[in-house]
Amino acid sequence: MSDLLKLKEELVLACKRAYRRGIQTGSGGNVSARVPDENLMIVKASGSSFEDSTADGFVITDFDGNLVEGDGKPTREALLHGYIYRICPHVGAVVHVHSPYAIGWASTRKALPRVTWHAKLKMCADIPTLDIPSPMVRIEDFPMVKEIFDESPELPAFLLADHGVVAVAKDPISAEHTAELVEETAQVAYLELIAKKFGL
Amino acid sequence: MSDLLKLKEELVLACKRAYRRGIQTGSGGNVSARVPDENLMIVKASGSSFEDSTADGFVITDFDGNLVEGDGKPTREALLHGYIYRICPHVGAVVHVHSPYAIGWASTRKALPRVTWHAKLKMCADIPTLDIPSPMVRIEDFPMVKEIFDESPELPAFLLADHGVVAVAKDPISAEHTAELVEETAQVAYLELIAKKFGL
Amino acid sequence: MSDLLKLKEELVLACKRAYRRGIQTGSGGNVSARVPDENLMIVKASGSSFEDSTADGFVITDFDGNLVEGDGKPTREALLHGYIYRICPHVGAVVHVHSPYAIGWASTRKALPRVTWHAKLKMCADIPTLDIPSPMVRIEDFPMVKEIFDESPELPAFLLADHGVVAVAKDPISAEHTAELVEETAQVAYLELIAKKFGL
Amino acid sequence: MSDLLKLKEELVLACKRAYRRGIQTGSGGNVSARVPDENLMIVKASGSSFEDSTADGFVITDFDGNLVEGDGKPTREALLHGYIYRICPHVGAVVHVHSPYAIGWASTRKALPRVTWHAKLKMCADIPTLDIPSPMVRIEDFPMVKEIFDESPELPAFLLADHGVVAVAKDPISAEHTAELVEETAQVAYLELIAKKFGL
Numbered sequence: 001m002s003d004l005l006k007l008k009e010e011l012v013l014a015c016k017r018a019y020r021r022g023i024q025t026g027s028g029g030n031v032s033a034r035v036p037d038e039n040l041m042i043v044k045a046s047g048s049s050f051e052d053s054t055a056d057g058f059v060i061t062d063f064d065g066n067l068v069e070g071d072g073k074p075t076r077e078a079l080l081h082g083y084i085y086r087i088c089p090h091v092g093a094v095v096h097v098h099s100p101y102a103i104g105w106a107s108t109r110k111a112l113p114r115v116t117w118h119a120k121l122k123m124c125a126d127i128p129t130l131d132i133p134s135p136m137v138r139i140e141d142f143p144m145v146k147e148i149f150d151e152s153p154e155l156p157a158f159l160l161a162d163h164g165v166v167a168v169a170k171d172p173i174s175a176e177h178t179a180e181l182v183e184e185t186a187q188v189a190y191l192e193l194i195a196k197k198f199g200l
Numbered sequence: 201m202s203d204l205l206k207l208k209e210e211l212v213l214a215c216k217r218a219y220r221r222g223i224q225t226g227s228g229g230n231v232s233a234r235v236p237d238e239n240l241m242i243v244k245a246s247g248s249s250f251e252d253s254t255a256d257g258f259v260i261t262d263f264d265g266n267l268v269e270g271d272g273k274p275t276r277e278a279l280l281h282g283y284i285y286r287i288c289p290h291v292g293a294v295v296h297v298h299s300p301y302a303i304g305w306a307s308t309r310k311a312l313p314r315v316t317w318h319a320k321l322k323m324c325a326d327i328p329t330l331d332i333p334s335p336m337v338r339i340e341d342f343p344m345v346k347e348i349f350d351e352s353p354e355l356p357a358f359l360l361a362d363h364g365v366v367a368v369a370k371d372p373i374s375a376e377h378t379a380e381l382v383e384e385t386a387q388v389a390y391l392e393l394i395a396k397k398f399g400l
Numbered sequence: 401m402s403d404l405l406k407l408k409e410e411l412v413l414a415c416k417r418a419y420r421r422g423i424q425t426g427s428g429g430n431v432s433a434r435v436p437d438e439n440l441m442i443v444k445a446s447g448s449s450f451e452d453s454t455a456d457g458f459v460i461t462d463f464d465g466n467l468v469e470g471d472g473k474p475t476r477e478a479l480l481h482g483y484i485y486r487i488c489p490h491v492g493a494v495v496h497v498h499s500p501y502a503i504g505w506a507s508t509r510k511a512l513p514r515v516t517w518h519a520k521l522k523m524c525a526d527i528p529t530l531d532i533p534s535p536m537v538r539i540e541d542f543p544m545v546k547e548i549f550d551e552s553p554e555l556p557a558f559l560l561a562d563h564g565v566v567a568v569a570k571d572p573i574s575a576e577h578t579a580e581l582v583e584e585t586a587q588v589a590y591l592e593l594i595a596k597k598f599g600l
Numbered sequence: 601m602s603d604l605l606k607l608k609e610e611l612v613l614a615c616k617r618a619y620r621r622g623i624q625t626g627s628g629g630n631v632s633a634r635v636p637d638e639n640l641m642i643v644k645a646s647g648s649s650f651e652d653s654t655a656d657g658f659v660i661t662d663f664d665g666n667l668v669e670g671d672g673k674p675t676r677e678a679l680l681h682g683y684i685y686r687i688c689p690h691v692g693a694v695v696h697v698h699s700p701y702a703i704g705w706a707s708t709r710k711a712l713p714r715v716t717w718h719a720k721l722k723m724c725a726d727i728p729t730l731d732i733p734s735p736m737v738r739i740e741d742f743p744m745v746k747e748i749f750d751e752s753p754e755l756p757a758f759l760l761a762d763h764g765v766v767a768v769a770k771d772p773i774s775a776e777h778t779a780e781l782v783e784e785t786a787q788v789a790y791l792e793l794i795a796k797k798f799g800l
Contacts, residue, residue: 504791
């Protein structure tokens with residue numbers, strides 16, 4: 001139980017950082033962590049913002065999003081989180097945010113190139129964009145998710161067109177860091193584009 | 201009275217968040233909340249910035265902006281706030297800010313499209329822009345306000361050309377969240393425009 | 401003396417806000433306040449950043465920048481501050497920052513137009529740009545400063561080309577607010593330009 | 601020993617400021633300080649982010665990056681830091697960050713011009729860009745580093761193409777200030793470019 005509380009506190013910290021860093025506004029976004037050694041996950045319940053999140057605002061569900069412990073309705077993206085834990089045994093946490101440069105880039109439906117050396121060092125592949133025509137990733141969309149992880153099992157993140165970033169890592173803090181890095185990479189990609197188009 | 205104090209504290213929190221988030225600078229902007237079950241509202245008095253606002257800096261007025269309780273001059277936009285409470289019985293709070301991307305977009309006099317899935321999920325319609333040729337919304341402008349709420353009774357926000365965003369919700373925290381979401385949506389709309397114009 | 405301490409604390413708050421708001425980076429910028437009813441001013445000493453400023457880091461000088469009280473070397477812009485207090489009896493504080501959008505705009509040598517209703521409400525004239533070919537405003541440049549205040553005695557701010565914003569007000573907090581408003585106005589001016597050029 | 605603890609605390613403060621200022625995201629970046637009067641340096645160990653850094657997270661190494669004291673693996677850029685201390689006796693601290701405008705500008709492989717008076721005042725030369733085809737500066741790249749310091753012994757910073765900024769100064773706080781100033785200068789350079797290209 002102490003391990004779970006620690007995970008919840010890390011999830012809260014990840015939420016608050018994402019808000020304060022400006023990669024998630026007041027509503028929207030979601031986070032989760034795998035319960036170690038069980039087919040369960042800790043997910044943020046709907047209703048509170050990242051900045052207002054507390055350890056009590058998390059519930060435990062199975063990988064199909066069925067409530068196992070706690071009060072509250074799991075985030076609408078719980079199914080996607082559970083699917084990722086199912087197909088990626090090394091993933092311990094998922095952070096999903098609506099960061100603006102990443103969404104801007106994803107409107108092109110192209111992968112986000114790793115334009116910096118740090119992005120290449122930390123991320124094993126360019127960040128693919130999934131064009132899912134829905135406000136949430138649905139069961140029928142899972143084959144698209146499976147395909148990108150089959151291609152790059154260590155993939156640290158992917159983009160959802162007109163929606164945001166999904167970052168995965170061993171723990172919540174690392175997943176939030178990855179989300180920040182994806183946003184930084186997208187901002188730099190924009191700035192390089194402007195430099196090129198304006199003939200610098 | 202305890203309910204009123206709680207509302208005032210939520211209004212203060214909404215003000216500070218808007219400032220810290222960067223959707224309102226030092227001067228400008230205003231917020232209010234409906235007094236439950238009465239034709240009265242709590243409005244920010246003029247003179248203090250969002251960051252310096254305190255619960256004591258709010259006064260109670262009727263929906264025509266006449267002072268009922270407290271010291272201070274109600275914000276110049278009190279009439280607009282009162283009009284919204286009058287025509288929208290479900291609205292419990294109004295947050296008005298001068299966020300830059302929203303103002304930039306509103307300079308086109310076009311509605312802000314909901315370019316992200318989250319914007320579509322949380323907001324029932326594209327965000328209309330009212331072209332009001334005055335630094336405040338005047339009584340003679342109210343038919344324009346009425347028209348957009350008649351068209352979309354659940355409308356969460358509208359833009360004022362060369363001015364800012366007016367967000368409405370059940371409570372102050374939610375209204376501030378909506379203002380953040382409108383700004384995020386406007387920033388993404390700009391970034392998508394750049395991606396398109398630069399041939400990404 | 402208690403009044404002076406209060407002014408110093410307001411100056412410190414203005415410095416920290418300017419840093420945290422992102423309108424001044426670690427080094428650069430300066431602030432001052434008029435000593436009430438005397439031909440003296442409290443100015444920031446050189447050497448500490450806005451974020452690291454403390455009440456002890458301020459000195460008292462006459463309007464020619466000669467040290468009257470305190471330890472430290474007055475900021476290099478002390479002469480400009482003193483000149484403003486001399487020609488503008490209503491000005492009680494000066495805040496000078498290097499905020500990026502304002503500098504970007506000032507590179508055109510044009511006045512910054514008040515593109516929003518709030519800018520028009522709070523500022524009596526468009527914000528002129530002085531093209532001073534020096535890292536500080538020199539005595540020989542003072543006629544340019546005099547000219548803009550002669551034209552608009554209540555002028556709240558002016559731009560220095562390739563340099564930054566000088567905001568004036570009755571007290572330090574108000575002057576910092578004005579500096580924020582000038583930066584907001586410059587950012588909106590940029591965003592409106594992009595909207596227009598990209599055919600929105 | 602007390603001096604070393606003070607230096608470590610200054611390094612921690614520099615890290616946290618760089619994160620909070622937005623010139624470094626969650627992972628990436630590194631900082632160090634020279635141990636006074638010895639051929640040793642205090643360097644950040646790998647593994648913790650700037651925001652999570654603590655005085656305990658620093659180790660002491662020689663200028664070849666060999667661990668002398670403390671637990672942890674020195675940052676991968678320790679060799680570059682040591683080389684700078686070796687060739688620049690006046691440098692007491694190095695701050696390396698991945699700030700977006702600086703990286704965007706460095707994608708052109710051109711020097712960053714000192715577009716503001718403050719940049720000209722504080723920095724003795726335009727900021728050169730080194731085109732190093734590696735995620736870290738390698739021993740074989742050192743002649744490029746030597747060349748720019750031979751040309752401008754007081755050079756306060758240089759850019760690494762597709763990578764970031766390396767700022768040097770007498771102490772950690774000053775080096776972080778310089779990194780902020782380089783980012784400010786790069787942002788202003790972009791804004792001036794936009795003004796020019798859009799015919800302002």
